Amino acid sequence: MILPGLRQVLDETPSPVLGLCPGIAIDLGSSRTRAWMPGRGVVADVPSVALSPDGPCYPVRRGRVVDVEQCSRMLGLLLGRHVSRRRRRPLVVLSGPVLTEPADHAAALAALEVLEPRSVLTLDSVKAAAVGCPDEPPGGRSLLVVDVGAHLTEVAVLTDGTVVGARRAEVGTADLGRDRPAALIADAVAGMVTQLLRDADAAGTVDALDRGPLLVGGGALRPDIAYRLAMELRTSVRPAPAPHWAALRGAAVALQAARRHPSVNEGEPVVSAVRAQ
Incomplete structure (x- = not known):
């Protein structure tokens, strides 16, 4: 394969x-x-x-x-x-x-x-994940990556290919259910992005957020998660090709x-x- x-x-x-x-x-x-x-x-x-x-x-x-x-x-x-x-x-x-x-x-x-x-x-x-996305240039503007896995969600800002800020939360798609919708992950991501905006390199985070986060991981296959993230972050969300x-x-x-x-x-x-x- x-x-x-x-x-x-x-x-x-x-x-x-x-x-x-x-x-x-x-x-x-x-x-x-x-x-x-x-x-x-x-x-x-x-x-x-x-x-x-x-x-x-x-x-x-x-x-x-x-x-x-x-x-x-x-x-x-x-x-x-x-x-x-x-x-x-x-x-x-x-x-x-x-x-x-x-x-x-x-x-x-x-x-x-x-x-x-x-x-x-x-x-x-x-x-x-950023390296593995053919449409993402290796350097240049800052990039916000949101990786939603089964048991872990990570948010990171990359500038010129280097991670300059990151957060992680022990929540993922396996934690979702009828009583725990996609908003659970969206809220966690919004909280981590807010923390990154308070860091020293907040300007890079703002630029990356304005560009729209790159959504990867198995969670990117779920339209409800992408939709809730776009609503919470008030920006476009770009699921990667074959994000998992x-x-x-x-x-x-x-x-x-x-x-x-x-x-x-x-x-x-x-x-x-x-x-x-």
């Missing part, structure tokens, strides 16, 4: 390049885990569920890896067969929540050890770029974790 919109983002088709180390782009979400590999396309798009002796286990909750052992087992079953030990160790690009605490970051890296990565590059999902794939598309772009760096393809493997700015 070709990742939706990937060929519009990359300068080339997702084919393997001779001499480059293997790589995996991963979007590890509370609801679903998605992964993409050069030359293979999407190799995983499944619920983030592991099977334990006591029944189903959900190792990722509210954007955090809460059970490293079960998350590692899940990733091993999903992706282990795609990483042959006879080949070079893979470069992993992981898309994760913005404002991740060091302990949560360490837990995610520990779960990835089952893939025996050469190195791991972590990328904020809001930034990955946006973060993985951006991670794939970062992976293709990182695989071409000389430090990745020369010398002995050095396992390290680098957080993209």
